[in-house]
Amino acid sequence: MTIAAEARPADAVASAPAPFFAARDVHAYYGESYIVQGVDFEVREKEIVALLGRNGAGKTSTLRTIARAAQPSLKSGEIWLGGMPLHRMSTHEAARAGVQLVPEDRRIIPGLTVEQNLIVAQVAERPGWPLAQIYEHFPRLAERRRQDAITMSGGEQQMLAVARALARDLKLLLLDEPYEGLAPTIVREIESILQEVKRIGITTIIVEQNAIAALQLADRAVILDMGTVAYQGPAQEVLDNADLRHQYLAI
Amino acid sequence: MTINSIFLMVLTGLQLGAIYALIALGLTLIFGTLGVVNFAHGALYLIAAYCAVFAAQSLGFGLAIVLVPIILFIFGIAMERGLIRFFYQRPHTDQILVTFGIAIVVEEVLKWMFGANNIPFALPSWGAGQVLFYGLGANVPAAIPGIRVPMPFLEGFAFFPAWRLLLIIVTAVTIFALFALLQFTRFGLVLRAGMRDPEMLRFLGVNVTIRFSILFGIGAMIAGIAGVFGGPVTQVSPTVGMALLVPSFLVVVIGGMGSMLGALVAALLLGMASSFTTGFAAAVGDPTAKMALTALQQIVVYLVAVVVLLIRPRGLFGKKGIFE
Ligand SMILES: Nc1ncnc2c1ncn2[C@@H]1O[C@H](COP(=O)(O)OP(=O)(O)OP(=O)(O)O)[C@@H](O)[C@H]1O
Numbered sequence: 001m002t003i004a005a006e007a008r009p010a011d012a013v014a015s016a017p018a019p020f021f022a023a024r025d026v027h028a029y030y031g032e033s034y035i036v037q038g039v040d041f042e043v044r045e046k047e048i049v050a051l052l053g054r055n056g057a058g059k060t061s062t063l064r065t066i067a068r069a070a071q072p073s074l075k076s077g078e079i080w081l082g083g084m085p086l087h088r089m090s091t092h093e094a095a096r097a098g099v100q101l102v103p104e105d106r107r108i109i110p111g112l113t114v115e116q117n118l119i120v121a122q123v124a125e126r127p128g129w130p131l132a133q134i135y136e137h138f139p140r141l142a143e144r145r146r147q148d149a150i151t152m153s154g155g156e157q158q159m160l161a162v163a164r165a166l167a168r169d170l171k172l173l174l175l176d177e178p179y180e181g182l183a184p185t186i187v188r189e190i191e192s193i194l195q196e197v198k199r200i201g202i203t204t205i206i207v208e209q210n211a212i213a214a215l216q217l218a219d220r221a222v223i224l225d226m227g228t229v230a231y232q233g234p235a236q237e238v239l240d241n242a243d244l245r246h247q248y249l250a251i
Numbered sequence: 252m253t254i255n256s257i258f259l260m261v262l263t264g265l266q267l268g269a270i271y272a273l274i275a276l277g278l279t280l281i282f283g284t285l286g287v288v289n290f291a292h293g294a295l296y297l298i299a300a301y302c303a304v305f306a307a308q309s310l311g312f313g314l315a316i317v318l319v320p321i322i323l324f325i326f327g328i329a330m331e332r333g334l335i336r337f338f339y340q341r342p343h344t345d346q347i348l349v350t351f352g353i354a355i356v357v358e359e360v361l362k363w364m365f366g367a368n369n370i371p372f373a374l375p376s377w378g379a380g381q382v383l384f385y386g387l388g389a390n391v392p393a394a395i396p397g398i399r400v401p402m403p404f405l406e407g408f409a410f411f412p413a414w415r416l417l418l419i420i421v422t423a424v425t426i427f428a429l430f431a432l433l434q435f436t437r438f439g440l441v442l443r444a445g446m447r448d449p450e451m452l453r454f455l456g457v458n459v460t461i462r463f464s465i466l467f468g469i470g471a472m473i474a475g476i477a478g479v480f481g482g483p484v485t486q487v488s489p490t491v492g493m494a495l496l497v498p499s500f501l502v503v504v505i506g507g508m509g510s511m512l513g514a515l516v517a518a519l520l521l522g523m524a525s526s527f528t529t530g531f532a533a534a535v536g537d538p539t540a541k542m543a544l545t546a547l548q549q550i551v552v553y554l555v556a557v558v559v560l561l562i563r564p565r566g567l568f569g570k571k572g573i574f575e
């Protein structure tokens with residue numbers, strides 16, 4: 001924070017400012033199986049990136065690697081968020097550094113009420129939105145705050161999963177298939193929540209089978225194929241380019 | 252069979268159940284949260300009882316009561332950090348082997364240091380007397396010392412050792428405190444959540460590992476409490492740990508692996524079953540029946556286990572998918 005540190009010569013010679021988030025040549029394994037094979041991409045602050053690819057392309061694995069889950073285990077490469085080396089952190093340290101993974105299947109804690117699920121998110125440093133603010137944005141959760149969270153509908157659980165991430169002071173939101181298994185009307189509801197997340201300016205990587213929906217939300221697209229980045233560019237370009245979609249997304 | 256002897260058998264059952272419950276709670280707490288079958292839990296009791304003997308001799312019983320659970324808490328954390336944590340991802344059989352190994356080592360070390368026999372564990376003077384329970388209109392001689400408790404349904408009066416009563420009370424308080432910790436505190440909330448989905452809690456920034464380590468310490472601390480208060484009752488010898496572990500493990504299985512409520516109910520059930528068979532064996536006149544009951548006394552605990560598990564293979568409160 002000192003002036004001397006800010007004026008370090010190394011910073012002065014750097015040609016481009018460091019990106020907000022960067023995965024640099026990331027390799028990760030599930031035991032012996034080599035799944036994330038040199039993933040390399042960047043995300044700018046407040047940007048929304050759609051991380052796409054066919055089934056088994058390694059999208060979930062990439063998100064889990066960024067969130068520093070124990071599996072797949074990171075073998076080499078660097079992951080940077082806001083100047084912090086996520087690749088040197090454990091799962092809970094990465095979370096404290098501001099990574100918030102909203103996993104597939106939502107992972108609502110059974111046996112806990114909606115409110116308890118939110119409280120558990122605020123135990124560790126540093127909490128984000130206070131409960132009152134969450135309930136203001138998610139009136140449905142407010143109504144159900146005393147309900148066993150696992151008894152809620154899929155859409156409500158997805159709301160809770162997103163709300164739980166917002167309950168933390170997050171720098172990077174990782175969404176794994178937020179629309180999965182939801183009826184179209186519910187998808188629209190979640191979509192409007194994510195539009196709001198975008199408006200607030202939360203940097204987000206979204207993985208979604210429904211590529212069109214993800215691309216409509218996103219600024220940029222990163223397409224994975226066999227554990228590496230096969231394409232990256234503006235989201236609009238993927239929406240416009242049928243060949244690209246056909247080749248990597250089978251749509 | 253008088254109302255008085257039934258009353259005393261109930262108290263004895265409670266007292267037996269109390270020791271089982273304290274050990275089984277530690278076992279089931281550790282299994283339910285960490286997924287580790289800790290066969291060294293009896294050894295923790297053993298260490299606690301030996302520590303208590305010497306602490307009581309040198310520092311007084313009051314200090315022993317405070318110190319021993321703290322020592323065991325620290326010992327438990329050291330054991331978890333030093334050994335147990337390397338076995339979380341291993342099969343249950345590996346966990347059983349390593350914890351069983353610890354139990355044998357502790358037993359042999361104690362044998363080597365203090366001999367294979369009982370070492371005397373004298374009660375403090377304030378805990379050595381009898382509590383007198385008296386019925387309606389009982390004529391209690393004024394000369395009898397000690398605490399008196401009215402119990403209207405008794406005929407005349409009956410005595411029960413004060414220390415054993417204290418053991419029951421301490422157990423009840425410990426169980427209540429543990430329940431309150433898990434149910435009403437933020438620490439407990441995080442633990443319960445961590446039991447369900449440790450990885451998700453890590454994604455939320457929670458250091459689950461350190462909390463589980465503390466929990467292991469708490470399990471050991473409960474064994475510590477059991478050792479201080481139970482030592483004078485069960486006696487203190489190197490074999491007591493295993494002798495208690497077996498029925499306590501049965502308690503966990505009968506209650507349903509990982510269920511604390513189940514462990515409590517099962518501990519009571521086993522305590523009562525053994526107290527009542529012993530009581531009936533003493534009371535019955537017919538020599539054949541007496542012999543049968545005396546024999547039954549040795550195996551009643553296992554008999555209960557067999558019957559319960561035949562009817563409910565997962566135990567009284569067992570959930571699907573645990574330990575299967
Ligand atoms: N726990 C695991 N152990 C071993 N291999 C795994 C594991 N999880 C995933 N894989 C393998 O890793 C590859 C990538 O899986 P991943 O879940 O990351 O793909 P995905 O792009 O998210 O697919 P989907 O669209 O189906 O969700 C697949 O071949 C999968 O079989």
Ligand SMILES: [Mg+2]
Nearest residue numbers: 059060061104
């Ligand atoms: Mg996936």
